[in-house]
Amino acid sequence: MxxxxxxxxxxxxxxxxxxxxxAGWADALLLAVQWTCIVAIVTLNITILIWLERRVSSFFQExxxxxxxxxxxxxxxxxxxLKLLTKEDIVPSAADKLIFKTxxxxxxxxxxxxxxxxxxxxxxxxxxxxxxxxxxISIGSLSTICLFMAGWGSNNKWSLMGALRAVAQMITYEIPxxxxxxxxxxITGSLRLSEIVEAQSGVWFIILQxxxxxxxxxxxxxELNRGPFDMPEAxxxxxxxxxxxxxxxxxxxxxxxxxxxxVAVSALMSTVFLGGWQGPWLPSWIWIIIKTYLxxxxxxxxxxxxxxxxxxxxxxxxxxxxxxxxxxxxxxxxAGIYFCxxxxxx
Amino acid sequence: xxxDYATIGVFFLLTVSxxxxxxxxxxIFRPKPKAAPDDEKxxxxxxxxxxxxxxxxxxxxxxxxxxxxxxxxxxETVFLYPWAVKFQKLGFFAFAEMIVFIxxxxxxxxxxxxxxxxxxx
Amino acid sequence: MSTAAANLQLQDAVFVMIAIxxxxxxxxxxxxxxxxxxxxxxxxxxxxxxxxxxxxxxxxIGLVQILVYAGAISVLIIFAIMLVMDKEINQTNLPIPSLxxxxxxxxxxxxxxxxxxxxxxxTAWPLATGAGAPFDAVGMLAELMLGDYVIAFExxxxxxxxxxxxxxxxAKGVEKQ
Numbered sequence: 001m002x003x004x005x006x007x008x009x010x011x012x013x014x015x016x017x018x019x020x021x022x023a024g025w026a027d028a029l030l031l032a033v034q035w036t037c038i039v040a041i042v043t044l045n046i047t048i049l050i051w052l053e054r055r056v057s058s059f060f061q062e063x064x065x066x067x068x069x070x071x072x073x074x075x076x077x078x079x080x081x082l083k084l085l086t087k088e089d090i091v092p093s094a095a096d097k098l099i100f101k102t103x104x105x106x107x108x109x110x111x112x113x114x115x116x117x118x119x120x121x122x123x124x125x126x127x128x129x130x131x132x133x134x135x136x137i138s139i140g141s142l143s144t145i146c147l148f149m150a151g152w153g154s155n156n157k158w159s160l161m162g163a164l165r166a167v168a169q170m171i172t173y174e175i176p177x178x179x180x181x182x183x184x185x186x187i188t189g190s191l192r193l194s195e196i197v198e199a200q201s202g203v204w205f206i207i208l209q210x211x212x213x214x215x216x217x218x219x220x221x222x223e224l225n226r227g228p229f230d231m232p233e234a235x236x237x238x239x240x241x242x243x244x245x246x247x248x249x250x251x252x253x254x255x256x257x258x259x260x261x262x263v264a265v266s267a268l269m270s271t272v273f274l275g276g277w278q279g280p281w282l283p284s285w286i287w288i289i290i291k292t293y294l295x296x297x298x299x300x301x302x303x304x305x306x307x308x309x310x311x312x313x314x315x316x317x318x319x320x321x322x323x324x325x326x327x328x329x330x331x332x333x334x335a336g337i338y339f340c341x342x343x344x345x346x
Numbered sequence: 347x348x349x350d351y352a353t354i355g356v357f358f359l360l361t362v363s364x365x366x367x368x369x370x371x372x373x374i375f376r377p378k379p380k381a382a383p384d385d386e387k388x389x390x391x392x393x394x395x396x397x398x399x400x401x402x403x404x405x406x407x408x409x410x411x412x413x414x415x416x417x418x419x420x421x422e423t424v425f426l427y428p429w430a431v432k433f434q435k436l437g438f439f440a441f442a443e444m445i446v447f448i449x450x451x452x453x454x455x456x457x458x459x460x461x462x463x464x465x466x467x
Numbered sequence: 468m469s470t471a472a473a474n475l476q477l478q479d480a481v482f483v484m485i486a487i488x489x490x491x492x493x494x495x496x497x498x499x500x501x502x503x504x505x506x507x508x509x510x511x512x513x514x515x516x517x518x519x520x521x522x523x524x525x526x527x528i529g530l531v532q533i534l535v536y537a538g539a540i541s542v543l544i545i546f547a548i549m550l551v552m553d554k555e556i557n558q559t560n561l562p563i564p565s566l567x568x569x570x571x572x573x574x575x576x577x578x579x580x581x582x583x584x585x586x587x588x589x590t591a592w593p594l595a596t597g598a599g600a601p602f603d604a605v606g607m608l609a610e611l612m613l614g615d616y617v618i619a620f621e622x623x624x625x626x627x628x629x630x631x632x633x634x635x636x637x638a639k640g641v642e643k644q
Binding site for chain 1: 348350353354356357358360361362364365366368369371372373375376377378379383384387388389390391392397401402405408409412413415416419420423426427430431432433434435438441444445448452455459464465466
């Protein structure tokens with residue numbers, strides 16, 4: 001079970017090579033298969049996730065939640081997906097058409113690109129970049145531009161307000177997000193995600209870096225525009241922020257991308273803080289799924305428990321609290337490593 | 347064998363096909379009614395009232411200030427990451443150098459804070 | 468050898484495609500009339516340059532290009548545009564009317580082109596030997612940054628400080644108006 005997928009992909013490559021393909025083409029075809037699997041799993045998983053979030057949130061708030069379509073309402077999201085597929089595509093006549101149309105596509109492309117470096121099991125990684133962690137931060141920063149394009153292209157006051165707020169919020173929380181991971185890089189001395197996972201074979205980094213974990217969690221919540229930091233799309237105030245004018249499939253792409261980002265960030269958190277794919281008894285790829293789901297449950301829990309935070313509080317919380325704390329964490333980690341070496345512990 | 351970045355490149359090209367496929371799929375299934383371009387449904391949504399004035403107007407200086415302080419810290423991130431990778435091998439002098447570097451940027455943060463550039467209005 | 472030659476051809480083809488996208492976007496920055504379109508074209512240009520870095524196996528620099536230029540500078544530019552916007556949007560980047568400015572533009576561009584051509588011509592371009600073995604580029608960067616170039620490194624911090632202070636003072640002036 002453990003190396004099921006690795007054996008499968010090796011067999012596939014060997015089969016392609018036996019057909020007379022060069023190693024490069026065999027690799028490219030294998031990559032295409034891997035990509036298809038990732039996208040299929042992500043897309044299907046999201047229908048489950050949305051159903052799960054709606055059920056879980058209803059229990060948090062003592063409601064019933066979707067319970068009519070299928071047992072426990074589990075076909076609700078399938079019905080929603082079909083509905084979105086058959087909705088008319090409306091482009092407002094005032095919109096900046098090209099920007100309006102490309103924004104959702106770019107948003108989902110950025111979200112899917114994040115999966116290229118996530119280790120989904122022992123040796124199961126599309127690319128094990130030597131700068132993997134930095135890749136995640138850097139590519140993730142591109143989604144701000146996509147949101148701006150959506151808000152700008154709509155030529156709608158709600159959209160533009162929501163988008164600019166989202167951009168301001170996301171750039172503000174990008175700094176603590178990047179700073180909080182530095183402590184881990186200092187301990188492992190590598191940006192390669194597989195090495196970061198291996199460094200946790202003894203102790204998980206959530207134990208060594210609890211402050212970094214909290215800062216990263218909060219910053220990631222804001223970066224994902226999830227509650228209690230969902231000011232940019234606050235339904236009651238901005239009628240849906242940057243997504244106001246979008247309908248049908250384009251809107252679905254935004255929604256899909258948001259959840260794709262959520263899964264990617266949760267997977268990264270389990271990789272970096274919770275020991276990645278390591279765990280006893282079960283195969284590595286099941287462990288990462290379990291851990292990712294646990295992290296996502298915490299995201300749901302936080303979203304449906306705390307009320308929305310006001311915009312000015314939200315901004316000053318990052319600048320005046322999270323950034324100083326994460327800088328302090330870097331210095332503290334540095335001093336700690338020196339202390340450790342001095343005592344001869346490591 | 348593909349190199350790491352060639353793999354990223356191919357992955358990107360494959361990913362581009364995803365939204366295209368999604369839009370094509372919806373094009374097959376969605377209704378495509380013929381409506382005049384000045385039809386009611388193509389107007390800008392504003393909770394039922396007609397929209398007035400321009401959307402693309404001047405915004406507050408706040409946004410710009412945030413972006414600027416952000417840029418300074420973003421550049422700092424870029425310097426911090428290589429340092430963190432080599433932290434354990436570089437020795438104490440490099441640690442001291444980095445403390446000076448961070449301290450200078452903390453002064454920048456403090457100044458922006460003091461001048462109220464970090465306040466949201 | 469034939470596979471190596473085919474590989475080189477493929478590399479060239481990829482480079483040409485990246486170059487077409489990058490220069491096309493750069494032309495868009497200059498010629499489009501809507502200043503927001505200019506800014507978005509600039510983001511595309513940044514990404515194209517990052518792609519060139521990736522092709523040269525300089526991953527870290529490519530990612531820095533994406534993080535700082537495509538992710539931060541572009542946001543700064545967009546917010547700067549939002550700060551000064553008061554015209555009709557499709558006339559925010561019109562061709563320069565005055566003749567003097569046009570001549571100045573041509574003059575500066577010519578200087579830049581001549582400098583670049585001379586620099587390219589007089590640089591000895593050593594051919595890379597081997598397939599470019601993977602090495603710890605990020606670590607070497609840190610060693611250089613905190614070793615030989617430490618003064619420049621700390622100067623960069625001071626530069627950032629000055630930039631923040633200057634911008635805050637300027638923005639205060641804007642706000643008072």
